[in-house]
Amino acid sequence: MSPRHLISIDDLDRAGIERILDRAESFAEVSGREIKKVPALRGRTVVNLFYEASTRTSSSFELAAKRLSADVVSVRSAGSSVDKGESLKDTIQTLSAYDPAAIVIRSQYAGAAQLVAGWTPAAVINAGDGKHEHPTQALLDVFTLRRRLGQLDGTRIWIVGDVLHSRVARSNILGFKRMGAEVTVAGPPTLIPRHIEALGCQAKATLDELHKADVVYVLRMQHERMREAFVPSLREYAARYQISTARLTPGQLLMHPGPVNRGVELSSDAIDSSQALLGEQVKAGVAVRMAVLYELLAASPVLAAVA
Amino acid sequence: MSPRHLISIDDLDRAGIERILDRAESFAEVSGREIKKVPALRGRTVVNLFYEASTRTSSSFELAAKRLSADVVSVRSAGSSVDKGESLKDTIQTLSAYDPAAIVIRSQYAGAAQLVAGWTPAAVINAGDGKHEHPTQALLDVFTLRRRLGQLDGTRIWIVGDVLHSRVARSNILGFKRMGAEVTVAGPPTLIPRHIEALGCQAKATLDELHKADVVYVLRMQHERMREAFVPSLREYAARYQISTARLTPGQLLMHPGPVNRGVELSSDAIDSSQALLGEQVKAGVAVRMAVLYELLAASPVLAAVA
Amino acid sequence: MSPRHLISIDDLDRAGIERILDRAESFAEVSGREIKKVPALRGRTVVNLFYEASTRTSSSFELAAKRLSADVVSVRSAGSSVDKGESLKDTIQTLSAYDPAAIVIRSQYAGAAQLVAGWTPAAVINAGDGKHEHPTQALLDVFTLRRRLGQLDGTRIWIVGDVLHSRVARSNILGFKRMGAEVTVAGPPTLIPRHIEALGCQAKATLDELHKADVVYVLRMQHERMREAFVPSLREYAARYQISTARLTPGQLLMHPGPVNRGVELSSDAIDSSQALLGEQVKAGVAVRMAVLYELLAASPVLAAVA
Numbered sequence: 073m074s075p076r077h078l079i080s081i082d083d084l085d086r087a088g089i090e091r092i093l094d095r096a097e098s099f100a101e102v103s104g105r106e107i108k109k110v111p112a113l114r115g116r117t118v119v120n121l122f123y124e125a126s127t128r129t130s131s132s133f134e135l136a137a138k139r140l141s142a143d144v145v146s147v148r149s150a151g152s153s154v155d156k157g158e159s160l161k162d163t164i165q166t167l168s169a170y171d172p173a174a175i176v177i178r179s180q181y182a183g184a185a186q187l188v189a190g191w192t193p194a195a196v197i198n199a200g201d202g203k204h205e206h207p208t209q210a211l212l213d214v215f216t217l218r219r220r221l222g223q224l225d226g227t228r229i230w231i232v233g234d235v236l237h238s239r240v241a242r243s244n245i246l247g248f249k250r251m252g253a254e255v256t257v258a259g260p261p262t263l264i265p266r267h268i269e270a271l272g273c274q275a276k277a278t279l280d281e282l283h284k285a286d287v288v289y290v291l292r293m294q295h296e297r298m299r300e301a302f303v304p305s306l307r308e309y310a311a312r313y314q315i316s317t318a319r320l321t322p323g324q325l326l327m328h329p330g331p332v333n334r335g336v337e338l339s340s341d342a343i344d345s346s347q348a349l350l351g352e353q354v355k356a357g358v359a360v361r362m363a364v365l366y367e368l369l370a371a372s373p374v375l376a377a378v379a
Numbered sequence: 380m381s382p383r384h385l386i387s388i389d390d391l392d393r394a395g396i397e398r399i400l401d402r403a404e405s406f407a408e409v410s411g412r413e414i415k416k417v418p419a420l421r422g423r424t425v426v427n428l429f430y431e432a433s434t435r436t437s438s439s440f441e442l443a444a445k446r447l448s449a450d451v452v453s454v455r456s457a458g459s460s461v462d463k464g465e466s467l468k469d470t471i472q473t474l475s476a477y478d479p480a481a482i483v484i485r486s487q488y489a490g491a492a493q494l495v496a497g498w499t500p501a502a503v504i505n506a507g508d509g510k511h512e513h514p515t516q517a518l519l520d521v522f523t524l525r526r527r528l529g530q531l532d533g534t535r536i537w538i539v540g541d542v543l544h545s546r547v548a549r550s551n552i553l554g555f556k557r558m559g560a561e562v563t564v565a566g567p568p569t570l571i572p573r574h575i576e577a578l579g580c581q582a583k584a585t586l587d588e589l590h591k592a593d594v595v596y597v598l599r600m601q602h603e604r605m606r607e608a609f610v611p612s613l614r615e616y617a618a619r620y621q622i623s624t625a626r627l628t629p630g631q632l633l634m635h636p637g638p639v640n641r642g643v644e645l646s647s648d649a650i651d652s653s654q655a656l657l658g659e660q661v662k663a664g665v666a667v668r669m670a671v672l673y674e675l676l677a678a679s680p681v682l683a684a685v686a
Numbered sequence: 687m688s689p690r691h692l693i694s695i696d697d698l699d700r701a702g703i704e705r706i707l708d709r710a711e712s713f714a715e716v717s718g719r720e721i722k723k724v725p726a727l728r729g730r731t732v733v734n735l736f737y738e739a740s741t742r743t744s745s746s747f748e749l750a751a752k753r754l755s756a757d758v759v760s761v762r763s764a765g766s767s768v769d770k771g772e773s774l775k776d777t778i779q780t781l782s783a784y785d786p787a788a789i790v791i792r793s794q795y796a797g798a799a800q801l802v803a804g805w806t807p808a809a810v811i812n813a814g815d816g817k818h819e820h821p822t823q824a825l826l827d828v829f830t831l832r833r834r835l836g837q838l839d840g841t842r843i844w845i846v847g848d849v850l851h852s853r854v855a856r857s858n859i860l861g862f863k864r865m866g867a868e869v870t871v872a873g874p875p876t877l878i879p880r881h882i883e884a885l886g887c888q889a890k891a892t893l894d895e896l897h898k899a900d901v902v903y904v905l906r907m908q909h910e911r912m913r914e915a916f917v918p919s920l921r922e923y924a925a926r927y928q929i930s931t932a933r934l935t936p937g938q939l940l941m942h943p944g945p946v947n948r949g950v951e952l953s954s955d956a957i958d959s960s961q962a963l964l965g966e967q968v969k970a971g972v973a974v975r976m977a978v979l980y981e982l983l984a985a986s987p988v989l990a991a992v993a
Contacts, residue, residue, distance in 0.1 A: 103478060107422030109450070115721030117749065128473050131452050135424065135477055138450045143723070143752045145745050162946055162957070166742050169968035170749055171717060332469055343469070354476035410785060414729030416757070435780050438759050442731065442784055445757045639776055650776075661783035 076368055077189045077196040081207040081247045089250060093215050095371070096356070096363035102139065103358055112370050113142035116173040120146040121163070122199070123179045128330055128354060129199050129208075133176045136361035142173070160184065161191055168192040173369045177201070182239075195368040206239040208364060209329055210247030212356040216349055217287060218251075219356075220325060225252030228284060231273075232313060233291035233337050234263045234302070240329045241291055245271050256285070259313060262302045278312075282319060289327045290315050293337045306336055317341045325349055383675055384496045384503040388514040388554045396557060400522050402678070403663070403670035409446065410665055419677050420449035423480040427453040428470070429506070430486045435637055435661060436506050436515075440483045443668035449480070467491065468498055475499040480676045484508070489546075502675040513546040515671060516636055517554030519663040523656055524594060525558075526663075527632060532559030535591060538580075539620060540598030540644050541570045541609070547636045548598055552578050563592070566620060569609045585619075589626060596634045597622050600644045613643055624648045632656055690982055691803045691810040695821040695861045703864060707829050709985070710970070710977035716753065717972055726984050727756035730787040734760040735777070736813070737793045742944055742968060743813050743822075747790045750975035756787070774798065775805055782806040787983045791815070796853075809982040820853040822978060823943055824861030826970040830963055831901065832865075833970075834939065839866035842898060845887075846927060847905035847951050848877045848916070854943045855905055859885050870899070873927060876916045892926075896933060903941045904929050907951045920950055931955045939963055 077083070084092070102110055118137040122130050130146070137144045147167070160179070167175060168191070175192055177185050178199040185198035185205075200206040217224055229248050235241040235257045248255050255273035257264060264275050282288065293309065303309045316339035320326060326338075326348045334340050342348060384390070391399070409417055425444040429437050437453070444451045454474070467486070474482060475498070482499060484492050485506040492505035492512075507513040524531055536555050542548040542564045555562050562580035564571060575582050589595065600616065610616045623646035627633060633645075633655045641647050649655060691697070698706070716724055732751040736744050744760070751758045761781070774793070781789060782805070789806055791799050792813040799812035799819075814820040831838055843862050849855040849871045862869050869887035871878060882889050896902065907923065917923045930953035934940060940952075940962045948954050956962060 105422070108424060108478070109422035115719070115723035115753075117722060127454055127470065131454060131474075131477075135450065135452055139422075143749065145749055147741055147745060159946075159948055162944070162948070163741065165965055166944060166968050167745075169965045170745075170972060171722070171969070330469070330473060332466075334466055334469070351472055351476045354473050355478070358477060412729070415731060415785070416729035434761055434777065438761060438781075438784075442757065442759055445759075446729075637776070637780060641773055641776070658779055658783045661780050662785070665784060 077185075077198075078207050078364055078368065079185045079189060079196065079198045080205045081210045081243045081250070083207070084250075086250050089211065089214065089247070092211060092360065092363045092367055093218060095366060096211075096215050096359040099139075099362040099366070100356070100359035102362075103355070109139050109141060111141045112366055113137065113140040113173065116142045116369065117170055118142045118144050118365065119167050119170070119172045119175045119194070120144060121167065121175060121177045122146070123149045123177075123184075124200070126178060126199075128357070129178065132354070132357040133197075133199060133361050136358050136365060139358070140362055140365055142365070145170070145172070160187070164188050164191045168194060174365060197364060197368070200239055202239065203237055203242070204239050205243045206329075207243050207247075208357070208361055209240050210243035211364065212353055212360040213244055213289070213327060213329075214247050214251055215356045215360050216327070216352050217325070219352070220349070221286075223252070224248065227253040227286050229253050229255050229287040229289055230276075230282060230285035231255065231257045231289045231291065232279070232282075232315060233259050234293055235259055235268065235291065236263045236265050236302070237294060238291050242271075244289065245273050249273070258282070259291075260303055260309070279319060283321050285324060287325045287327060288315055288320060290337050292329065292331065293333055295333070310336055313337070314339055315342050317345050317347075320345075320347060322347075327353060330354065384492075384505075385514050385671055385675065386492045386496060386503065386505045387512045388517045388550045388557070390514070391557075393557050396518065396521065396554070399518060399667065399670045399674055400525060402673060403518075403522050403666040406446075406669040406673070407663070407666035409669075410662070416446050416448060418448045419673055420444065420447040420480065423449045423676065424477055425449045425451050425672065426474050426477065426479045426482045426501070427451060428474065428482060428484045429453070430456045430484075430491075431507070433485060433506075435664070436485065439661070439664040440504075440506060440668050443665050443672060446665070447669055447672055449672070452477070452479070467494070471495050471498045475501060481672060504671060504675070507546055509546065510544050510549070511546050512550045513636075514550050514554075515664070515668055516547050517550035518671065519660055519667040520551055520596070520634060520636075521554050521558055522663045522667050523634070523659050524632070526659070527656070528593075530559070531555065534560040534593050535563070536560050536594040536596055537563045537565055537583075537589060537592040538596045538598065539565045539586070539589075539622060541600055542566055542575065542598065543570045543572050543609070544601060545598050549578075551596065552580050556580070565589070566598075567610055567616070586626065590628050592631060594632045594634060595622055595627060597644050599636065599638065600640055602640070617643055620644070621646055622649050624652050624654075627652075627654060629654075634660060637661065691799075691812075692821050692978055692982065693799045693803060693810065693812045694819045695824045695857045695864070697821070698864075700864055703825065703828065703861070706825060706974065706977045706981055707832060709980060710825075710829050710973040713753075713976040713980070714970070714973035716976075717969070723753050723755060725755045726980055727751070727754040727787065730756045730983065731784055732756045732758050732979065733781050733784070733786045733789045733808070734758060735781065735789060735791045736760070737763045737791075737798075738814070740792060740813075742971070743792065746968070746971040747811075747813060747975050750972050750979060753972070754976055754979055756979070759784070759786070774801070778802050778805045782808060788979060811978060811982070814853055816853065817851055817856070818853050819857045820943075821857050821861075822971070822975055823854050824857035825978065826967060826974040827858055827903070827941060827943075828861050828865055829970045829974050830941070830966050831939070833966070834963070835900075837866070838862065841867040841900050842870070843867050843901040843903055844870045844872055844890075844896060844899040845903045845905065846872045846893070846896075846929060848907055849873055849882065849905065850877045850879050850916070851908060852905045856885075858903065859887055863887070872896070873905075874917055874923070893933065897935050899938060901939045901941060902929055902934060904951050906943065906945065907947055909947070924950055927951070928953055929956050931959050931961075934959075934961060936961075941967060944968065
């Protein structure tokens with residue numbers, strides 16, 4: 073059987089997403105035990121290849137693999153051959169010689185994970201490739217909402233902030249839509265991609281109708297966007313788009329992929345409010361990544377072949 | 380039961396210290412076996428969060444956790460969300476979502492570990508917070524001396540060097556005192572805190588009476604103190620305060636928390652002499668940290684609740 | 687029994703090399719299984735101490751140790767006491783206090799591994815010391831060739847490129863010779879050490895007779911050599927010494943220790959050709975390092991005592 077990958081949330085149809093979520097439920101139960109470990113991937117090797125700084129995604133994948141009893145090899149660009157100018161292709165071929173069951177890759181380049189999948193017999197999991205996609209983020213967010221709401225059909229989700237530069241926005245629009253949600257993106261016009269409606273969502277330049285949302289999903293504002301003049305200033309951005317408890321209606325749920333810039337895209341009171349699901353999202357991350365690893369490596373495949 | 384932490388050596392009374400030392404004896408025996416491993420924490424997660432460079436403390440905690448069969452996730456500030464400006468609180472809440480049994484934290488800020496304990500249900504172990512405390516260092520030093528001397532009651536211990544900036548000095552004064560030792564601090568007046576006697580120790584500006592000590596505990600001299608003009612020059616500091624074999628009397632024991640600046644606070648001959656316990660201190664570190672993890676996570680608690 | 691080390695390929699006679707290669711065959715079989723793990727070193731500690739950036743060697747040793755079920759502690763110079771100016775001797779004495787079964791060391795200084803062996807009771811494995819040696823590289827290359835060719839007696843091997851600065855060249859000349867091969871080195875005269883013939887090989891300044899080789903072993907060209915004026919330019923170097931498929935005869939085997947500078951010492955078509963053994967070399971690395979760890983730590987010793 074040919075190798076299977078998770079490059080884009082589009083690799084999964086609704087049944088595939090649901091099967092991963094169901095599996096993640098059972099792993100969430102494992103993570104709630106005192107002994108948070110199952111022998112499913114004992115003796116198998118998972119390579120974590122991170123070309124960008126990351127705490128939560130890299131440690132989440134590392135822990136997911138360890139809780140499945142896999143051996144994990146973590147390679148970061150600092151202190152690696154990457155610094156010696158080795159090409160990505162050569163790095164992948166080197167790591168593939170270890171016969172890993174999976175390669176988890178984060179790269180600053182859109183399309184990197186797809187290329188990697190063409191160079192290795194291992195299962196490739198995209199942990200973020202430039203502005204392109206971050207499919208396990210979408211899965212963990214869908215998982216978090218499904219746990220809260222039962223299902224996503226008809227749920228109105230607003231994705232607020234820097235949609236233009238966000239791989240999370242892209243994967244989550246696709247994932248939320250596939251599960252039946254209605255998605256609206258909102259933010260400064262300079263940070264909303266043209267033709268975003270082609271993905272099946274609405275676009276808003278203001279938060280005037282934010283009260284219509286069931287879920288407010290706030291994106292991280294990259295500080296460097298200020299220097300690039302996409303927004304006039306953090307102060308002005310916060311005044312118009314920051315989500316505070318004052319801007320939320322009581323029943324709305326609040327999400328953010330992290331790490332948060334407190335006082336920029338989110339106010340401190342909002343982060344710490346009971347409407348915020350940020351901790352549940354992180355917790356879901358381990359369970360969902362265990363499920364993705366398990367489904368790709370140990371179970372009958374649910375993911376469509378890529379490339 | 381509420382979570383228990385080790386933030387300060389003051390969290391432990393004498394019986395609590397002795398119980399950890401007794402437990403450490405049994406783990407020292409494990410570390411002397413060919414198979415240096417027990418299943419006590421199998422399937423549990425220990426997070427090592429180090430915001431300061433460290434070889435010995437971080438690898439010692441890592442090894443202690445692994446020898447207890449825990450899964451370890453190490454997060455360093457380089458390559459982590461910390462670089463993206465995430466607050467400590469948000470980092471802790473993220474890591475807490477992994478449901479770790481313990482978070483081991485080193486920070487450049489005094490009080491950081493105490494704050495962390497208020498933000499997580501995990502047991503928090505302070506691995507050094509600014510100039511405040513380093514309680515496992517005190518425990519391993521007490522362990523090392525108890526092994527050599529049977530007990531510390533009445534033992535005269537001189538702590539020599541930069542007491543002002545040293546978290547080790549602070550924790551060790553408290554720990555040595557609690558075990559019945561008589562503590563004297565000695566060093567340049569600019570590097571001895573005012574009112575240090577309030578901790579129950581004597582202060583000396585010279586080493587003239589060093590021969591009265593049973594144990595000479597030398598602190599690391601931070602090079603940056605030179606630039607800050609706390610001492611006129613390394614040469615002059617060494618002339619007045621460096622501990623060499625010539626300055627030691629034959630029966631005295633020599634200790635240092637490491638890493639050593641050879642030729643500054645310690646001469647090479649002193650480091651390599653049979654009076655030096657530096658290797659025993661490092662070895663004790665693994666056993667004592669295994670004991671702290673075990674007592675906090677697996678045994679009935681001996682540590683007072685903090686915060 | 688005194689500790690045994692692998693500092694130089696010269697520590698091994700032909701029978702010793704063959705015993706490691708035979709053992710590596712059995713571990714290559716393990717690495718081909720779904721569960722790539724044996725309990726041989728369970729509960730034992732392996733320290734990886736890398737003072738130079740490395741992906742492949744450090745991850746290969748790490749994986750080898752994990753597949754033998756050892757606990758691995760990795761120390762890199764970034765973020766370690768090394769940054770605080772601790773001497774190598776003190777670092778080794780600290781790490782030795784953990785009672786590791788082995789210390790794997792890479793250093794920028796020739797002779798470092800030999801010194802380390804004098805400071806620790808652990809088995810020391812040289813993972814590259816300056817321009818001196820890299821014995822496990824030689825072993826994995828011999829392993830790769832023995833698998834292909836049955837044996838190396840009479841095999842004509844050309845080592846091409848920057849021989850002067852290459853620890854790989856030095857270890858491989860010795861290793862290939864010991865196994866009966868005929869070795870020729872070729873490259874710009876500025877990059878061939880004087881008196882290299884004393885090692886029992888021939889030296890050539892051109893590739894005119896490259897067709898006589900059975901195996902073409904290409905060395906990495908360090909970019910920094912350009913700045914040091916050992917070669918006039920990368921373009922000129924490539925024109926005279928780059929190995930492309932056009933320069934190879936059909937039956938020749940192509941090897942390179944990695945990481946490759948594509949388009950400098952090797953053309954892309956050569957790297958990707960079926961004559962290239964680069965992937966097999968990397969794969970052999972894990973099996974050979976498992977064998978070295980096993981022979982040093984678990985089996986009756988085959989390595990001569992060093993120092």
